[in-house]
Amino acid sequence: MSKHAWLAAAAVLMGTAATGAHAKEFDDRFYIAPMIGGVFADSEGLDAGPLGGLVFGKNVSPFFGLELDLNYSALDVSDLPAENKYERLALGVNLLGYFARDTANIRPFLLANGNLHSVDFLGVGLDGAGVAVGGGALFKLAPRWDARLDVRYNLDFISEKTENNVTVPDDTFYIWTTGLGVSYKFGADPYDADGDGVPDALDKCPDTPPGVAVYSDGCPTDLDQDGVPDYLDRCPNTPKGVLVGQDGCELDSDGDGVPDSLDRCPNTPPGAQVNAEGCPLDADGDGVPDGLDRCPDSPPGLPVGPDGCPLDSDGDGIPDYLDECPNSPPGAKVLPNGCALEGDCRKPRPGEQVDANGCAIDRSFILRGVKFEFDSDRLTPAAREILNEVAATLQAYPNLDVELEGHTDAVGTDNYNLGLSERRAVAVKAYLEGRGITGRRMRPVGYGESQPIASNDTEDGREENRRVELTVIE
Structure with a gap:
């Protein structure tokens, strides 16, 4: 060069x-x-x-x-x-x-x-x-x-x-x-973040608190080998092999991981998961321990049965708190909202007309959870799962025809929303046809933003208005 x-x-x-x-x-x-x-x-x-x-x-x-x-x-x-x-x-x-x-x-x-x-x-x-x-x-x-x-x-x-x-x-x-x-x-290694004298490249415990004694690998010393570092160990001379709590002290009679001195439920059955007080976990607070709870995520405040699942008074598989028709006839095939297409009583929505029994006169059912990809008529995977159930219900009522209604919120122009809602209604019909429902039984209609059921001034209200409804044609 x-x-x-x-x-x-x-x-x-x-x-x-x-x-x-x-x-x-x-x-x-x-x-x-x-x-x-x-x-x-x-x-x-x-x-x-x-x-x-x-x-x-x-x-x-x-x-x-x-x-x-x-x-x-x-x-x-x-x-x-x-x-x-x-x-x-x-x-x-x-x-x-x-x-x-x-x-x-x-x-x-x-x-x-x-x-x-x-x-x-x-x-x-x-x-x-x-x-x-x-x-x-x-x-x-x-x-x-x-x-x-x-x-x-x-x-x-x-x-x-x-x-x-x-x-x-x-x-x-x-x-x-x-x-x-x-x-x-010359000088201290700048790559020893916790200042324990062990360079970060060799330090297996790079976040050791300042001043704590460490081994050559940078981890805090544990002289009694009980798994609790000496600087946290309230009982630093625990005999080898003895079970200890998080403070390094021994004794946990029921083996739930909580020392007896802190255990408010000292006789927990073996294998049960417990909270910090040693009592069985009840994550949803329904009074049924998680180990017995078949529905460990029940919404707060709902009445539940001995198995921890929300009550289903009419036995249609839809819990009462989600069931718009909580007294469906025994054995009736219902929509995902818990309503049969005929011979059932739907709870009225605010402002709806009711019959002598207090049931909604309008035989229109919101297909909650039937959603689409953003600004599209493409169904989400969750929506397809719900429509599978809708198809099964329509098959149980072969003599009934229905209208499939698409609705939007007020974001966008009227004409755009009308077209979008029509396309979505057609998409629902096409999917149900693919599940064996005869096309002539279904009439897709788009209503755009013209029939809100909630305020368009809030996100929650707009979410309610973006919906698909199924109405039985008289």
Whole structure:
């Protein structure tokens, strides 16, 4: 590679380093690195010699570092007597650009160097300046130790000087140097987040509270091996193998995981899940322990049976709190709202007309849960499950025809909502036809936003208005 290409690479390095400088966390400890290596002449002959040096530096961003570099080399020149070797002492500043963060095991870098040097050549002492470009890599050995390898192409600018009847003219000397060393970092490891002395890379418990004694893996000590760290253990000398509670103290007579001193139900049956007080869990608060509760998610406040399930007075499979027809005839096939298509009594909605028995005169049933994808007539998977039940109910009443009504909320224009509701009603009909219901029995109609059953001023109201209804055609 030519010297111009090396300088171009150094310019790219500067841009890379500047780009990485926005990161907030990196290892900025000072380090020192003794180096040994060799020096080689950029010539046709094999001119070489030893090199030794010392580097002192630190990172100033995640991808950028600065170093002070002192090195000495002695180059034997093949066509000159040994006493005329090219001896060079240089003090310089290195600018490093890394291609990986300091957490990487291998960190390649590019290097740019500016230096002042003192050269003894041909018996003439020469002082001047120089530059170098190169690259190398750091290899992680331990939290404080890295191995280092770098190679540089050096340009020493020599001004004409005469000494001891020998004149060295203006020139630029080109030499290669290579070095291998070990760097040591001073100070605390910045990647030990909990400050327990164990680096995060080795720490199995990286969130240990400050001041807690830890093992070599960074986890809190547990001298009695009861599973409770010493700093939380109220009984730090528990005999080996004894069951303990969360405070490290023994005794749990019923084996429910709650120590007897805290257990308000000390005779819980084996295997029962309990709360913090040692009593059987009742997640839905219906008075039936979860271990016996067949419906552990019953809504709060509902009457339930001994099995913990909401009551179903008419035995149609729809619990009373969801049943719009809680007194359906025995054995009647009902819709998902609990209503049979004929011979049943639906609870009236606010403002509806009722008959002498208090039942809604209108034989219209809301198919709750029949929803569509946003701004679409595509049924959701949950809606298809509900329509499967609707199809089974329609099959039980083969002589009844129905109207399938689509309704929307008031968001959007009237014409758009009317069209959307019609498409959705048609989609419901098509799905039911696919489940074996004759198409002539169903009449799809879209009403758009014209027949709200709740306020369109709230999200809950708009949700109510976005619905599909099934009405028996007289």
